[in-house]
Amino acid sequence: MTSSVELKDFEASKTMRVVMGKYFQELTDPARPKKIAWCTSVGPAELLRAMGFEVYFPENHGAMLGSSRMATDLIPLANARGFSPDICSYLTSDIGSYLKGESPLNKMKLPGPPKADVLVFNTNQCRDVKDWFAFYAREWNVPCIGVHTPRAIGDVNETIITAIAKQIEALIPVLEKVSGSKFDLDKLKEVIAISKQCTVLWKGVLDAAANVPSPISFFDGTIQMGPAVVLRGTQAAIDYYEILLAELKQRIADGIGAVEGEKYRIYWEGMPIWGKLKSLATQFIELKTAVVASTYCNSWVFEALNPDEPFKSMARAYSELFICRSDEPKEAYIERMIEKYKVDGIFYHNAKTCPNNSNSSYNMPQRIQKKTGKPFVIVDGDLNDLRLYSEEQTRTNIEAFVEQLSQV
Amino acid sequence: MAGIQTDKTQYYCGIDIGASTAKLVVINSDNQIVAKTLGRSGIDYAKTAEQMLNDLTVTESLERSQIVKSFSTGYGRDNVPWADGKMTEIACHGKGAYFHFQKRMTVIDIGAQDSKVIHLDETGKQENFKMNRKCAAGTGAFIEEIAYRLALDISELNALAEASTKDVSLGSFCTVFAATEVLAKIRAGVDVTDIVRGAFNSVVKRIVEMDRVDGMLVMTGGVVANNPFLAKLIGQAFGTESHIVPYAQYNGAYGAALFAAEQARKLHS
Numbered sequence: 215m216t217s218s219v220e221l222k223d224f225e226a227s228k229t230m231r232v233v234m235g236k237y238f239q240e241l242t243d244p245a246r247p248k249k250i251a252w253c254t255s256v257g258p259a260e261l262l263r264a265m266g267f268e269v270y271f272p273e274n275h276g277a278m279l280g281s282s283r284m285a286t287d288l289i290p291l292a293n294a295r296g297f298s299p300d301i302c303s304y305l306t307s308d309i310g311s312y313l314k315g316e317s318p319l320n321k322m323k324l325p326g327p328p329k330a331d332v333l334v335f336n337t338n339q340c341r342d343v344k345d346w347f348a349f350y351a352r353e354w355n356v357p358c359i360g361v362h363t364p365r366a367i368g369d370v371n372e373t374i375i376t377a378i379a380k381q382i383e384a385l386i387p388v389l390e391k392v393s394g395s396k397f398d399l400d401k402l403k404e405v406i407a408i409s410k411q412c413t414v415l416w417k418g419v420l421d422a423a424a425n426v427p428s429p430i431s432f433f434d435g436t437i438q439m440g441p442a443v444v445l446r447g448t449q450a451a452i453d454y455y456e457i458l459l460a461e462l463k464q465r466i467a468d469g470i471g472a473v474e475g476e477k478y479r480i481y482w483e484g485m486p487i488w489g490k491l492k493s494l495a496t497q498f499i500e501l502k503t504a505v506v507a508s509t510y511c512n513s514w515v516f517e518a519l520n521p522d523e524p525f526k527s528m529a530r531a532y533s534e535l536f537i538c539r540s541d542e543p544k545e546a547y548i549e550r551m552i553e554k555y556k557v558d559g560i561f562y563h564n565a566k567t568c569p570n571n572s573n574s575s576y577n578m579p580q581r582i583q584k585k586t587g588k589p590f591v592i593v594d595g596d597l598n599d600l601r602l603y604s605e606e607q608t609r610t611n612i613e614a615f616v617e618q619l620s621q622v
Numbered sequence: 623m624a625g626i627q628t629d630k631t632q633y634y635c636g637i638d639i640g641a642s643t644a645k646l647v648v649i650n651s652d653n654q655i656v657a658k659t660l661g662r663s664g665i666d667y668a669k670t671a672e673q674m675l676n677d678l679t680v681t682e683s684l685e686r687s688q689i690v691k692s693f694s695t696g697y698g699r700d701n702v703p704w705a706d707g708k709m710t711e712i713a714c715h716g717k718g719a720y721f722h723f724q725k726r727m728t729v730i731d732i733g734a735q736d737s738k739v740i741h742l743d744e745t746g747k748q749e750n751f752k753m754n755r756k757c758a759a760g761t762g763a764f765i766e767e768i769a770y771r772l773a774l775d776i777s778e779l780n781a782l783a784e785a786s787t788k789d790v791s792l793g794s795f796c797t798v799f800a801a802t803e804v805l806a807k808i809r810a811g812v813d814v815t816d817i818v819r820g821a822f823n824s825v826v827k828r829i830v831e832m833d834r835v836d837g838m839l840v841m842t843g844g845v846v847a848n849n850p851f852l853a854k855l856i857g858q859a860f861g862t863e864s865h866i867v868p869y870a871q872y873n874g875a876y877g878a879a880l881f882a883a884e885q886a887r888k889l890h891s
Contacts (some may be wrong), residue, residue, distance in 0.1 A: 237648060585748075594755050606735065607753055615711035618748045 219490070219499040221473060224434070226458040234440050235322065235456050241268050241407055242324045249331040249393050250351070251286045254343045254444060256513070256532050257336040258361065258382050260409050260524075263447040264402040265386075265393050272346065272442050275327055276304030277436075278318040280488025280598035288314060289599055302342035303567040303598035309349055317364070332392045334385065335360035338538040340570040359388050365464045365570075366540040370533050378529035385615055402494065403521040406528070409447040410519040416442040417456035420507065422462040424555050427471025428506040429462050432482045434472060435494035435511035442514040473504040478619045479556055482508040485571050485597040486565030491604075497609065507555040509536050509548070510571075537571055544573060545582055552586055558619050560590040561612075566602040592613040632690045632720065636878025637674070638711065639698025640864040641669050642734035642762065643844060644736055646674045647875040648682075649883060652720065657682045658872050667698035675704065690885040693752045693878040707885060712751050714877030719745035719840045721880060722867050726837035730829060730856065730864075731873070734762040739833040752833045760828025762845045767797055768821040771804045772814060779818050780849040786819030788812075798823055822852050826859045835860045841848060842866075842873040 240246060252266035253259050255274070262269045279285040285303060288310030293299050295313070297306050308327075311317050312403065317326040333347035333356065344360060351358035355514050361381045363375060386397045419438060430438070438458060445451035465471075480498070482505050487494065492622050496507055516531035536547055551557065562574035569575065581589040596602040631650060638645045640663060648657040658679045664670045671694070679686055694705035695714040702708075710732070719729040720742050729740040737760050741749040760762050769776045790812060794800045800821070807817050825845075839862050846853040846875030847870035853870075867873050 374845060532677040590754070610697075610710050610712070611753055614751055617710060617713045618751070621747050 219474075219496055221433075221495055221499070222470075224438070224458060224461055226454070226461050227437070229457055230438065230454055231439060233445070233450050237444055237450070238319060238322060238324055238389055239429060242326070242328050250328045251330070251389075251392075252330040252333040252347060252454075254335045254339065254347075256338055256535060257334050257522050258385065258445050258532070259298060259529060260405045260519075261385065261402060262334060262389070263383060264405045265389050265530065267332075267393060268387075269444075269447075270328055270330070270448065272327065273304055273310055273343075274440070274509045275311070275317070275319075275445050276598065277307050277488055278343060278463070279304075279307040281491065282321075283489040283571065283600065284311070284318060285598035286600045290317070291343065299567075299599070301567060302340065302346070303596055305342050305346040305596045306567075308346065309518070312350075312353075329354055330356055332356055332389065333358040333360075334389075336363055336532055337365075338363035338535055339360065339531050340537075340568075340581050345610040352579075357388055357505070359385055361385070361532070363538055364604060365538055367533060367538055370530060375526055375529045378533055382525050382528055399524070402524050405447045405519040406519050406524050408449060408452065409516065410521070411421065412442060412446045412448075412455065413514075413519060415452060415459060417512075419455060419462060420511055422459070422466065423506040424593045425466050426479075426556060427469070427473065427476035428504045428555075429465035429470060429472060431472040431495065431498070432500075432505040432508045432511060433491050433545050434493060435508065436486050436488075439511055439514055446516075449542045449558075471504065473502060475502050475622045476504045477502040477614060478504070478558045480505045481548070481557045481560045482488065482563065483560055483573055484512055485565045486510060487563060487567050487603060488566075488597055489600050490595075490603065490608075493614075494606075494608075497612055500571040501613065503616050503619075505561065506557065507551055509551075512551075513537065517616065540577040541573075541576065541578060545578060545585075548582055549586060552582075552588055557588060559588055559615060561615070562590055562592045564592055564594045566594065567599055568597055589615070589618060631688065632886075633684070633688050634879045634883040635675070636714070636875040636880070636882060637671055637692065637702055638696040638714065638735055638872075638874035638878060639663050639671065639694065639702065640696045640711070640844075640874070641736070641870075643724050643813070644674060644698070645872045645875040646671050647869075647872050647879045648678065648684070648761045648875070649879045653880060653883060655869065655876065656874070657684070660871065661700060667701035668703055671698070671702040671704070673889060674707040675888075688816070689843075691881040691882040693885075695878040703744050706882065708781065709881050711879060712740055712753075713875045714874045714881065715842050716740045716742050716746070716751075716877065717880050718746050718873040718877030719842055719867050723838055723840060723865065723877075728837060728839050729842060730835075731749070731843040732761060732825070732829070732841070732852075733843050734766075734845075737761050737829060737832065739829075741836055742838075751753045754828070756834060757795070759795055759800070760825050760832070762843075764797045764800070764825060764828075765821065765845060765849070766819070767801050767853040768804060771801045772808075772817065774814075774818075777848065780823075780851050782815045783822045783849070784848040784851045786813070786815040788815040788816040788819070788824070790820035792820050795828075797834040822849070822855055825859075826834065826855045827853060827857055835862060838862075839864045840867060842870050844864045844871040847871040881890065
């Protein structure tokens, strides 16, 4: 079915495309002498930048493989090499992309992801990131180092913070060896201060959605988060979010919502379904329903960062994350979000290959509904593997959910 | 059936274009079904809808202008050009089922390609719902596949399952693997009645693991309309009596017609 609704883009997006384009150009420019560090999305990026690395985030490439819908064709190549279809489809699509030598970056006339000089992970998300990096470490014979964060953390206490901070510090000798430059504490403090500024601005962008009508949707957020993901710790990200935030303030002043005639407000829990975001965004607009907030987009808010306590504050920021917490703080977090964003209902994406970022399997939706009275819908799908997604069932589930919200 | 009147009485129509069959229902202002028809959904839903409505108006000597409001539902709900509105099959099955019993209930609809569990409160308000995963287990497609493997017509299954004396179970989640298990049981000489009962038990298990039942258990859809013994087994598994709505296969279309009538009344109030 063709739709008559129009997705409202931001003026700022033009600037974002330039900023992101420049980042990828520099990253893949063979003339640049900088060493390349691969980093998981919530790995110690601040430390890597402080030590002079160009930082590449393969999960961002995974998202590009998903949104370009290249992933579903590339995943089987990794499956055939022994990487199960049941594990992270960022991992399998990225390895498939490497094996085939095809990348969404090629469309930008870039050669593809840069080869790593070092791979640095943090298992705060899952074990898969380490396995993913280990594949490339074997391929290129380069070091793969990282931080092993406990999972299902309840209270982020001093013992955990101290242990993780020590692990981050322990990365330095290897990084010095690879980069050929000495660690500079003042430089790290400077990068952390810049990263914190980015966080404050990005949080401001997401907070704007608390307004009724919401000037920005979750679907916009999945695009607008690009600089917060790949450029945190740089001035470029700060400059961009100042522009975007100004536009959002203007939208609020003008009463412009991301969804024309917004009637219902939904919270998205779980990973994006990258290859279907446009059609999902369109369907929600047709249903006058704004997906106003998400756990996902808020996962790049690192409020604990503090240049006065560089290692400990990095440890805290990386460990306070929703994804590595136990169900009690997760539920408390979602309850706060429901209130803050005036949410009518919750959409849980049960991503088949990402159990760590799916929260509908241990009775949480039912518990939160009991406590808050907010209804929910669970949609089975995946972040990248569209073989696990049913277009028709998802469409009906969403429509039926909005019908439920519309009952008087 | 109340029968179509020859005067200019106003009617409301609901059409449910499902994955396999299309059902069309016409109701009067007392919400009684006065005409209904069923056919294959086919590959051109708009054409199917037009043909069904046209045929029904001819056989029932009804003028189309007497149908003052129509709603569509089912997979093909977006493809009915003459529908004034649409609702999902979840809302429509809930609406239709609630009309008959007017109680707090759990509606279980087993369709050709999906199964749904819908919770309604005592006022008929939908509290929650759940659809099956992207899998044919626990749906009509599974039963059709088993009938095919056993070279039976699906109309024979209910009586065979009821005649079974042994509790045979098929262990697999997957329709294809379950069908393979059926082949193994044929080889082992298991009685066909017990194999069919085993297939029914498999559907029961898939349904029971989907959700809980609160209040009255009401069943809808073509699968239970043709296999009431399956509905009985599902009730037993949940530890409660199952109630099949009248014209269970038409219940989605009936719910759509009720929505059409409701909207027409709202517009005139």
